Amino acid sequence: MTRTAARLLADTLEAHGVDLAFCVPGESYLAVTDALIEHPKIRLIVCRHESGAGFMALADARVRGKPGVCFVSRGPGATNASIAVHTADHDAVPAVFFVGQAERHEMGRKALQEVNWSKTFSDMAKMVIEVNSADLIAEAAARALHVARAGTPGPVVVVMPEDMLEDETEAPVLGPRPLGRTAPRPGDARRAAEMLRRAERPVAIVGGALSGAEALAALTRFAEAWSLPICPSHRRPHLFDGSHPLYGAYLGNRIAPEQVAALKEADLVIALGERLAQSVSQGFKFPRAPKPEQPLIHVWPDANEVGRVWEPALGLACDPHAFIEALMAEDPGEPPAARREWAARLNALHRKLTKWTPASANDGVVLGAVVAAVDQRLAPDAIVTTDAGNFTTFVHRYLKFRQTNMFVGATVGAMGAGVPSVVAAGLASPGRQLVCFVGDGGMLMTGNELATAVQYKVPVKIFVANNSCYGTIRYHQEGRFPGRVTSTYLRNPDFAALAEAFGARGLRIENDGDVGPVVAEAMGHAGPVVVDVRTSLNHISAWKRLDEMPAYR
Numbered sequence: 014m015t016r017t018a019a020r021l022l023a024d025t026l027e028a029h030g031v032d033l034a035f036c037v038p039g040e041s042y043l044a045v046t047d048a049l050i051e052h053p054k055i056r057l058i059v060c061r062h063e064s065g066a067g068f069m070a071l072a073d074a075r076v077r078g079k080p081g082v083c084f085v086s087r088g089p090g091a092t093n094a095s096i097a098v099h100t101a102d103h104d105a106v107p108a109v110f111f112v113g114q115a116e117r118h119e120m121g122r123k124a125l126q127e128v129n130w131s132k133t134f135s136d137m138a139k140m141v142i143e144v145n146s147a148d149l150i151a152e153a154a155a156r157a158l159h160v161a162r163a164g165t166p167g168p169v170v171v172v173m174p175e176d177m178l179e180d181e182t183e184a185p186v187l188g189p190r191p192l193g194r195t196a197p198r199p200g201d202a203r204r205a206a207e208m209l210r211r212a213e214r215p216v217a218i219v220g221g222a223l224s225g226a227e228a229l230a231a232l233t234r235f236a237e238a239w240s241l242p243i244c245p246s247h248r249r250p251h252l253f254d255g256s257h258p259l260y261g262a263y264l265g266n267r268i269a270p271e272q273v274a275a276l277k278e279a280d281l282v283i284a285l286g287e288r289l290a291q292s293v294s295q296g297f298k299f300p301r302a303p304k305p306e307q308p309l310i311h312v313w314p315d316a317n318e319v320g321r322v323w324e325p326a327l328g329l330a331c332d333p334h335a336f337i338e339a340l341m342a343e344d345p346g347e348p349p350a351a352r353r354e355w356a357a358r359l360n361a362l363h364r365k366l367t368k369w370t371p372a373s374a375n376d377g378v379v380l381g382a383v384v385a386a387v388d389q390r391l392a393p394d395a396i397v398t399t400d401a402g403n404f405t406t407f408v409h410r411y412l413k414f415r416q417t418n419m420f421v422g423a424t425v426g427a428m429g430a431g432v433p434s435v436v437a438a439g440l441a442s443p444g445r446q447l448v449c450f451v452g453d454g455g456m457l458m459t460g461n462e463l464a465t466a467v468q469y470k471v472p473v474k475i476f477v478a479n480n481s482c483y484g485t486i487r488y489h490q491e492g493r494f495p496g497r498v499t500s501t502y503l504r505n506p507d508f509a510a511l512a513e514a515f516g517a518r519g520l521r522i523e524n525d526g527d528v529g530p531v532v533a534e535a536m537g538h539a540g541p542v543v544v545d546v547r548t549s550l551n552h553i554s555a556w557k558r559l560d561e562m563p564a565y566r
Contacts, residue, residue, distance in 0.1 A: 018147035019044035019178040023052050024186045025151040029158050031082050035066040039086020041113025044178035063090050065462040067097020068430045069437035071106045075421050076441040080107040080161040087113045088126025098137045101168035103425035107161035108168045116176040130172045139167040147180035155187040164315040196335040205310050206343035212281035213351040216261050220246040220287025228334040229416045235337045240348040242356045247292040248422040251414040261359040265409050266292040283310045286333030312336045369411045374549035380407040380478050383546055386532040393417045395446035396438040400431030400455030403485045404478035406555035408450050429458035436462050439471035453479045453505050466541045467516040474535050475543045477508045480550040488553050495563040512543030522546045
């Protein structure tokens with residue numbers, strides 16, 4: 014069968030089960046958008062900025078557990094999307110970015126918007142594939158979708174010259190390739206079981222490589238069988254039920270010092286489906302890098318990653334779910350008497366620190382009050398997204414996640430992810446409650462994707478933490494250069510009025526008395542809502558106030 018490369022690409026994507034893709038259209042890949050007209054099973058979502066489109070592809074991957082797909086044009090289009098490529102790399106999210114390119118006969122002449130994408134993305138993508146022959150487009154797409162999810166998941170970039178897409182080819186459609194599932198060697202599983210049996214104060218740090226209802230249910234059974242405290246890692250709070258007695262702590266960025274001190278008493282750390290990074294490890298201090306103070310069992314599905322930074326006592330390059338299955342086949346025996354006391358102590362500290370105590374401020378609403386009100390109305394299967402910023406500490410401290418919830422946020426701390434992510438979550442999993450917490454800075458980076466939500470009728474509920482400041486930077490500024498405030502003040506629009514202009518419902522929370530009624534109205538509204546929350550700058554995070562910092566003492 015003879016067809017253009019663009020039509021072969023569309024046929025191949027459909028063969029791989031791709032049914033949702035995100036784009037900002039560009040002339041360099043118009044042949045593909047044209048070909049997708051013949052593929053109504055593939056829904057092409059038109060976004061307002063390539064960074065938003067990229068973040069949506071990542072959120073789609075997180076929610077549905079398969080590679081997200083994004084199309085962007087050459088030059089400015091792909092460079093705008095680079096923030097999502099970088100985020101996918103650091104967050105280990107499978108995604109494929111199809112990038113248009115200048116025509117082949119113009120290459121090397123600084124043609125319009127020409128960029129050498131192999132050089133540009135070499136440090137961010139797992140692989141960059143340049144397709145210069147129509148005969149190879151199906152093979153490139155199949156390889157990209159496979160590589161994106163194999164080993165350590167991440168981004169793959171496929172570069173498509175504009176003229177190549179209109180060349181004809183008789184190459185066949187290529188379907189998906191089976192993904193190998195690695196299991197621990199029997200000897201390693203037995204050794205891990207023995208180390209866990211002996212431990213009096215073990216703790217498991219659970220990360221994003223463990224996902225899906227079946228794997229999370231297995232995690233709960235594993236924790237209960239072995240009396241093992243579980244600590245979900247940074248931006249992965251939904252991996253373990255926050256009300257479970259074996260919930261040890263949320264290992265997010267800059268958690269309470271007393272919680273870190275308690276965790277450091279552990280005599281065994283299991284990093285289960287967690288690559289480990291700066292935020293999770295509290296600045297490489299727990300576990301300490303490169304030589305942990307506790308024996309470390311590191312379970313991650315990529316041998317290149319295990320041992321790259323930390324020196325584990327036992328490293329297993331395997332599927333974390335397979336590790337759980339192997340340990341469940343071992344006899345846990347009677348746990349040491351001290352272990353139940355250890356688990357109870359960690360859980361009691363977690364419960365104490367995450368209990369909302371009403372607080373007021375004279376410079377705005379304490380965001381914790383809004384989070385606590387949302388928590389009372391959060392559906393068991395709600396999807397919650399956040400942008401980056403200190404305001405997210407209130408979400409992670411006071412929102413009680415279940416394993417049936419889904420949380421989407423960039424572990425690398427990229428601003429701009431919040432709004433696109435919640436829109437994509439609604440498109441990927443319609444019918445679920447959708448809640449986004451975003452700062453005023455992040456809202457004005459990619460909040461324009463509210464237009465995408467309105468266009469596609471996605472009923473998002475967006476709460477804007479509006480303190481007229483780049484809060485995280487002000488926090489660091491006060492710590493490092495006390496009293497020398499610069500470059501962090503923001504003059505913001507009326508976000509409620511802006512929402513109305515987009516066609517969404519706009520609401521405001523200006524004082525403590527507004528919190529309950531406005532949150533109830535927002536959560537009960539059938540369409541998209543933006544709530545402008547005038548938040549306290551003094552309560553700059555869930556753990557610290559500005560007036561407690563050096564310049565104010």
